[in-house]
Amino acid sequence: MIYDSAKRKHPAIEELITLYRYRDLIYQLVRRDIVARYKRSVLGVAWTMLNPLGTMIIMVVVFSQVFAMTENYAAYVLTGIIVWTMFSQSTSIAMDSMVRGSHLFQQIYLPRTSFVLSTVLAGMVNFVLSLVPMALVLAVTRVPLSPAALLLPVFMIFLFAFSMGVALLLSTLAVFFPDVADLYPVVLMAWMYLSPIIMPLEFYRQILNGLLLYINPFYYVLNLFRILIFDGFIPHWRTWGATALVSFGVLFIGWIVFCKKADTFAYHV
Amino acid sequence: MFKTSHNQPDPDIAICLENVSIRYRLPSETIKTFKEYMIRLAQGRISHKAFWALKNIDLEVRQAEIFGILGRNGAGKSTLLKVISKVLIPIEGRVWIKGYISPLLQLGAGFHAELTGLENIYLNATLLGHSRMEIDERMDDIISFAEIGDFIEAPIRTYSSGMQARLGFSIATAWQPDILILDEVLSVGDVAFQEKCFERMEKFRDSGATVLMVSHGIDQVRELCQRALWLDQGEIQLMGTANDVCDAYQQAMSVH
Numbered sequence: 400m401i402y403d404s405a406k407r408k409h410p411a412i413e414e415l416i417t418l419y420r421y422r423d424l425i426y427q428l429v430r431r432d433i434v435a436r437y438k439r440s441v442l443g444v445a446w447t448m449l450n451p452l453g454t455m456i457i458m459v460v461v462f463s464q465v466f467a468m469t470e471n472y473a474a475y476v477l478t479g480i481i482v483w484t485m486f487s488q489s490t491s492i493a494m495d496s497m498v499r500g501s502h503l504f505q506q507i508y509l510p511r512t513s514f515v516l517s518t519v520l521a522g523m524v525n526f527v528l529s530l531v532p533m534a535l536v537l538a539v540t541r542v543p544l545s546p547a548a549l550l551l552p553v554f555m556i557f558l559f560a561f562s563m564g565v566a567l568l569l570s571t572l573a574v575f576f577p578d579v580a581d582l583y584p585v586v587l588m589a590w591m592y593l594s595p596i597i598m599p600l601e602f603y604r605q606i607l608n609g610l611l612l613y614i615n616p617f618y619y620v621l622n623l624f625r626i627l628i629f630d631g632f633i634p635h636w637r638t639w640g641a642t643a644l645v646s647f648g649v650l651f652i653g654w655i656v657f658c659k660k661a662d663t664f665a666y667h668v
Numbered sequence: 669m670f671k672t673s674h675n676q677p678d679p680d681i682a683i684c685l686e687n688v689s690i691r692y693r694l695p696s697e698t699i700k701t702f703k704e705y706m707i708r709l710a711q712g713r714i715s716h717k718a719f720w721a722l723k724n725i726d727l728e729v730r731q732a733e734i735f736g737i738l739g740r741n742g743a744g745k746s747t748l749l750k751v752i753s754k755v756l757i758p759i760e761g762r763v764w765i766k767g768y769i770s771p772l773l774q775l776g777a778g779f780h781a782e783l784t785g786l787e788n789i790y791l792n793a794t795l796l797g798h799s800r801m802e803i804d805e806r807m808d809d810i811i812s813f814a815e816i817g818d819f820i821e822a823p824i825r826t827y828s829s830g831m832q833a834r835l836g837f838s839i840a841t842a843w844q845p846d847i848l849i850l851d852e853v854l855s856v857g858d859v860a861f862q863e864k865c866f867e868r869m870e871k872f873r874d875s876g877a878t879v880l881m882v883s884h885g886i887d888q889v890r891e892l893c894q895r896a897l898w899l900d901q902g903e904i905q906l907m908g909t910a911n912d913v914c915d916a917y918q919q920a921m922s923v924h
Contacts (some may be wrong), residue, residue: 423799
């Protein structure tokens, strides 16, 4: 095993290679995130399922009169909430883990993306768990699942790529500017209301001819999920293409920026 | 002064540094917020002072050599160790290392309080770069060396600080390193356990590991090391036989 700082590959490629070598670490980190979160709670994993359900009930109680025109409002809100929860939680926790884990990066060599990757993967596990209460609500509110729902695994690849990309960009910023951690919740709040999660899609379509939707990268991800689960048809190839382009585009940019800056992380904090 | 050759060092070399410099950028005024940074960037008012933690370090350590590093606090010793263990990647110069280096990790850093001892062994050892298979091979050895017995199934938060340190040490030293870094960490646990730690270190040394010894204790370096290096303000003051370097360092220190 020889380490030669003069003969290194492109940082983005080297990161992929070392990440593969450290794959057992990624497994351990994901396991830690999930196990530790529930170890001291009575209901344990059930909380992942109860949380979005609770939010949905509140939203339905508060808004169902306001948005009476929307059919199946409960199912509409819930599908929005679980995708948003996965995205917003995994990106903010990933940023946190990068800042809190910085003392480890200053002491030993680790693949720099390992904390971000493991957090987003843990978020995906929680997302899968939250599909269980969603299926229940869909059954209760008589929204039938169509065969299009079988394409969910493909959607999950896009959801992962998009969240990972944003998490990488955010973590890079947070290493250099710690106050990004305080700023992000506010940004998330605005982003949530700019996305069709609680308010009906029609409302956003009327603003500037829907421009607000098309410039929102999260909309492409959410839209695909709603089509597969809520509307229940197989999307046009253009919809697939747009979602793929946006999510992998964000991942690609995030990966390059993060890896390019990663060498200097140990100099900061 | 600048070597451009990127050839392989001699086969018996374990550590080779060529003209390595590490520079930290200290903002002349600390800018803590993103907003402030953007405002200053727009105004063109961002300036940095350079702080050279290491300057033009050339160093070759042969395999199985015991090498001492002397210097006051802040002389650059830890920075040098970080460069050698791949934590800091130099922007100038070249670092060439052959073999597995013992970790610099603070004992028990990375432990999670809610996980059991066993779960933490997997977590901590994978942090150090070991695979699951390698860990399974050493598991019995790690547990017995740490002397924690039945507590291995209990969460780490129930451990005493001594037990945590022993487990950390046991994991960190479970694998024979090619390059062993001794950084004054050997004050773990009670006297009996310290004895065991020393024994393990001596075993590593005797089986041919290269040893880097960082110490404030001049006598220790004089006694154990063949060669030594004296760092001051990031620069090599003197490098040579351990005796010569220790003499010069001792003299300089007594003048102050």
